Amino acid sequence: MTATELNVLRDSAKAKLTAGSASGPAARIVVGYATCGIAAGAKPVLESLKKELADLGLTNVSVEEVGCIGMCQYEPIVEVYTPGAEKVTYVKMTAGRAARVVSSHIANGKVVAEYTIGAATGEAPEGGVIPLSETAFYKKQRRAALRNCGVINPESLEDYIAMDGYQALAKALTSMQPGDVIQVLKDSGLRGRGGGGFPTGTKWSFTAAQPPGKKYVVCNADEGDPGAFMDRSVLEGDPHSVVEAMALCGFATGSDEGYVYVRAEYPIAVLHLEKAIADARAAGLLGKNILGTDFSFDLHIRLGAGAFVCGEETALMTSIEGNRGEPRPRPPYPAIKGLFGKPTTENNVETFANVPQIILRGAEHFNCVGTEKSKGTKVFALGGKITNTGLVEIPMGTTLREIIEEIGGGIPNGKRFKAAQTGGPSGGCIPEALIDTPVDYDNLSAIGSMMGSGGLIVMDEDNCMVDMARFFLDFTVDESCGKCNPCRIGTKRMMELLEKITEGNATLEDLDKLEELAYHIKENSLCGLGQTAPNPVLANMRHFRDEFVAHVVEKKCRAGVCKALLNYYIIPEKCKGCTACKRVCPVNAITGNVKEPHVINTDLCIKCGACQATCKFGAIIKQ
């Protein structure tokens, strides 16, 4: 294919994708069909849509599987595009609801208002419909990296081309020099979305500056941060954007070969990526003489095998080489000596997904939003104690309060917000006092957390900050590769100190020891995993020191989480003497006669909670 042919294909593909156009369908129905949608039951919905359309003889309506639409708790989601109308978003679909949407909306033009997003969130007037873009969840979002997710069929090269796909590559190959591409990226201010935040254009320029010869492009798709899934979403919903960006990187840095390192736990992402690479190759968008130019570039996929440390850039390269995924000391940096000892540019999925639009539309298209040093948008995976869980893409500089209260819909069950955790096992908790902090790389670092890959876990008053620190450290202890001592031994010793605190056996000196050890591990570990492992502990000690002190001095866990510090009690006034708790107690710690208040012997009690779960009168409390 040549650049001219690409344009012809784009125009025809665009027409085919547009409902009501001469070559397009009368209506276009899309079903969110990423991992989350399928798990929620998208398959029967899809089948029901197809069956109902066939039964009604509506042959000129397309039904497509698309990537993640972003609102996890409303899956399965179906969207309907009809000519001259706003798209309608139906949520929490079932096979029955799908059939009704076809018979009413598609066949008779009557939107089924009660199934739409506005009805589900209560934002639409009774019986009315509002577009998704006007819901609180979407209003403040700006989709750049996720622009095609949930819009196009990820398995269709034609769909991607219809959305101006591969136009950036064509533009670069036909009208730009490699240096121009890098300059545009530098001007855009794009920084690495995997967590480190290193300026992408600068990174590319380091590899480009190496003498000509074998160079590699690597995409880090080993998304290991528990609670973050934006990279999976991009690969499942828009794989060609990563393929195109890697080819652009190859052109800019003088490389002809790339690797995508994907977690084996993402089977659909792998499948879609494999198809994207094969289709691009068949269309002459990868391989020899791309778009009829002198530029050649090809891609391979390598599967991870379940090791968190492989998300670290040097460990990832060691793993691609077929070894134990242990990191290596830097310098030399990968730009000088990376994969197979050759100069290598490595970026993560979300970073790459931003690149084609920047090259195609210019730096200003990207950096018109954001803060002074953090431009563009960032995708966050909202989770934890929050009403709207899902993937959100927001301009840098949006405050945590806007994300949590407006987009996220606040804390459910009338509970009080306590902290937000960003950066996963490398980040830290942000307390309520700092909730008006505009989110960007530098602000988050300044308050002891970090951007990380974009997990954002919200916690309420029922979460114990000592226990959260322990939880994240438990993860790093388990995932430490064992190569360097500070990380291998140090995190283990920190863990023991934290356990001492949660069990009520620690002294105030232990808190000092914990901090001292944390600084040693940060300073002396070999790679990013160890250097950031103490962050959850340090940030929580900084912002919630009173909770640590309460565990140590008063031997109390105010949130009621640390089991060793809790005791179960029966409130005599509420106890009816039904003996249910006495019967379930595995250690016979409860005594009392029928119809008289029972008592728990706290010395015998093993705090299993069986009595509290059994009591029908709410008479058993833990404190």
Add this chain to the structure above:
Amino acid sequence: MVKKVSKLPFRGTPDQAAQLEAVIAEHKSDPSQLMAVMQKAQAIYGYLPYEVQVMIADGMEIPLEKVYGVSTFYAQFALSPAGKYAISVCLGTACYVRGAQAVFDHLQELLGIGPGECTEDGLFSLEACRCIGACGLAPVMMINSEVYGNLTPEKLEGILAKYRD
């Protein structure tokens, strides 16, 4: 993370060996494909016993210690097969104080295997687990996703018999 190495006799078939040889032949020229070969070997055999690791090492001309090093580094590689029925006995506090250890010990006697191992016929594998939240039924165990509560060592034989048929 310490991995339990299976002591079961290796029971690979010539057909499986032929499949593995084909995989090795395809990737032999590129030692960086070791992990991919091991992933495919695990798909063929269900786990990576010593004998399979030797076949990979010889076939790929990579030292066995390196193959073993990779197999023990990544969580995905299993050195011991899972039984058709995976038994996990809760050794959480509530179960423990109500005699879970005696249950666990007796299961090991009945099955003739230790924790993390699989019986010779491939029917049962055994492991201990943390609290599964059924303290009211303590002591408990799970066989695949079925929960058995209020266990005593005497009850075990009868439960296992249901799965042996």
